[in-house]
Amino acid sequence: MKQFRAFIKKEFFHIFRDWRTLLLLIGIPVAQITILGFAVTDEIKNSEIAIFDEANDATSQNLEGRFRASKYFHVVDMFHSTSQIDEAFRKGTVKLVVVFPKNLREDLMHGNKAQIQLVADASDPNMATIIAGYASAIIMDYQLEITDNIPYVIETKLRMLYNPELKGAYNFVPGVMGMVLMLICAMMTAVSIVREKELGTMEVLLVSPLKPFMIIVAKAVPFMVLSLVNVAIILLLSVYALNVPIMGSTTLLVFESFLFIIASLALGMVISTLANTQQTAMMMSIVILMVPTMMLSGYIYPIENMPVILQWVSHIVPAKWYVNIVKAVMIKGLGIESVIKENIILLGFIVLLTAITVYRFKIRLE
C-alpha cells in the first residue's frame, strides 16, 4: 500500500511539473463551455436580407416596415433589379431577398390573390429553411390582420419541453462533459503510459516490487482526480454562468460521471497496450476516441438521422451512453431508475476493457 502511494505521488509530480499541459487540461473545458455557451447559438437572428420592391404601394411598404422591425432580420439593401440578387448572393452580403411583385395591393384586394417571392441563398439549407420560415411568419401575421374573422381555425399550441428558451447549452453541456472526460482520462492516460515505454523508464517501473497492473492503476489515479475537478468546473460554469440548472440529483450525476471516468480510464489503458510511441498513441486516441465521441454521441448531430450503420457504430461509443445519462439526470431531472440500461452498458465496458488490458499487458520486454 505504501509503495502504491509512492507511485501515485510520482504521477502527480509528473502532472504538476508540466504546468503548460495542466493549464490546457483545465483551459479546454472552460474555453469550450464559454464559447459554446455564449457564442454558438441555435437561434438565428440578424440575418442580412434585401427587399426588391416592384410594387411600391401601401401593402409592400407596410410589410417592409415589419421586416425592418423584426429582430430576426437586418435589411441591408433595397434592390432595383433581379441581377442584383445574383450579385449579392455571390458576394454573400445577403441571405434572403423578399420580392414584392408589381400590383401587389391591387391583386390582393381585388383579385383576392397575390404572390410574394422569397428568394433564399440555400447553400446552407437549414439556415435557408429557418429564415424563410421567419419571413413567412411575418407575412402570415400581416395577412391575419387584414382579413378579420377567418373561419375554421386550428390553433397550434406549442410547448417546448425541458428547454423553453431553446438554449444551445442544454444540448452541449452533456456533450462537452463526455468529450472532456474522454480527452483527459483516455488520451492522457494512454500517452503518459506510452511515454514511459518510449523513454525507457517503463523497465525501471516493471522491476519494482509493485504488481505490474498496479503500476498502470497508479498512472490512472491522478487523471481520475483531475477529471473530477473538471466535472466540478463544468457543472459550476453551467449552473452559474450559463444558467443551466441541475434538475436531478447532483450526487447521482457525480456518481455517473465517476462511472464514465472509470470506463474512459480503462479505454486509455487498452490503447496504451496497443501503441508503442506517443505519436501513435495520440493519433489512435484522436481517431478512435475523439472523433467518434464528437460525431456519434449525439452531441453535435442527432444520431437518428444517420445511416443505420453509423447508428450501430454509435452503440459502441461509451460517451453516447454517458451523454444520455447526463441528459436524463441533469436536464430532464429523472432518477436512477430511468438510466439502468445505460449503467449496465457502462459497467459492461469497464469489465471488458479491464479484461483486455490485463490480458494484453506484458511484463516482459520484447
Add this chain to the structure above:
Amino acid sequence: MRILGFLLRKEFLQILRNPSVIYIVFQSLIIQMLILPFAANFEMKNINLSIVDNDHSTYSQQLINKITSSGYFILTDYSPHYPQALKAIEDNKADLIVEIPEGFERDLVKNQKTDIFLSVNAISGTKGGLAASYTSSIITDFNADIRETLIQSSRFNSLPELEIVPENWFNPYMNYRLYMVPGILVMLLTTIGGNLTSSNIVKEKEIGTMEQINVSPIKKMDFILSKLIPFWIIGMIVLTLGLIIAYIVYDIVPLGSYFTIYVFGAIYLVAMLGFGLLISTYSDTQQQSQFISFFFTLIFNMLCGLYTPISSMPQWAQDMAIFNPLRYFVEVMRDVVLKGSQFSDLLYQLIAIISFAVIFNVWAVINYKKRS
C-alpha cells in the same frame, strides 16, 4: 539553396522511412470524408412521434394520416393520455407529442375554432425547432384543406390570400452534404497542417537532434522551409484526394473553377503550416505541442461558421472570428463550390489568408532561436 536541397532530402527520407504518420493522415482523410458528411446531418428525418388522440373522429384520423405520411416522422408511440406520452419522451422513445383534444372535430365545425397541442423535446434547440415547424406547417396545410371543403359547402366569400413562393438558389434540392463536404475538407486540411509540422519539429527537440541542426551552418530560413515544403506537398495531395472523393462519392463539382480552389488552398496551407511552426517554437514536448494545437483547432473549428452561422453570434465572438483563418477558407470553399464565385468576389478572403500566411511564418522565424 544547396543546403535547402540536402535538408529537403533528409525530411523526405525521414517521412518515407516511417510512413505510419502518412498512413494515418490518409486513412483519417478517407474515413472522415466518407463518414462525417453522413454523420454531420441536420436534415431532420425520422422524428419519433407520439400521438395522443382524445377525439377519435374522422378529422383527427385524417390529420394523423397526413402527419405520418409526410415522411418526416415515425410513429413510435400511440398513447391513451398525455402522461404516458410524456413517459415516451423521457425514455427517448419519442421526440414530439401531438395531442388532439376531445371535441376537436365538433369545435372546429361548430365553433369554427379548435386547438391542437404540440410538445417537443427541446433539449436540442435546432432539432426541436425544426420538428415543431414541420408539424405546424402540416397542420396549417390541413387546416387550409378543411377550410376549403367547409367553405365551399357553405358558400362563403373567398378571402384575400397572400401566397408565399419560396425559391431556393444554388442548392435547390436542399442537399445538406453539398454544403458540409467543402467545409469538412477545410477542417481536415487545418488539422493536418497544424498538427504535423508542430509535432515534427518538437520531436527533433525531444530526441535531441535539434542540437545538431542548431550547431550546423544552416540558415533559419532554410531550416523552416525544409520543414514546410514536404508537408505542404502532403497537404496539396490531401486537398486533391479530398476533391476527388467529393466528386466520386458525393457527386460534387464546383460551380467555380478548381484553379481558384487550388490557389486559395496553396496559400492557406502555408498559413496553417506556419501556425504549426509557431506552436512548435513555444513547446518542448510532443504532448505540449499536441495539446496546444488541439486547443486552438478546437476554437477555430467552433468559431468558423462550419456548424453555426457567424452572423448569429454575439459581437465579441464575431470580432474573434476575424482572427480565425479557418473561417475565410470555409467561406471560399463554399462560395466557389456552390455559387461559382471568382477571385473578384473573394478579394477580402484572399487578403485575409495571405496576411495570416505572412504573419504566422514571420513570427515563427523570429521566435525560432538557435540557442536554447
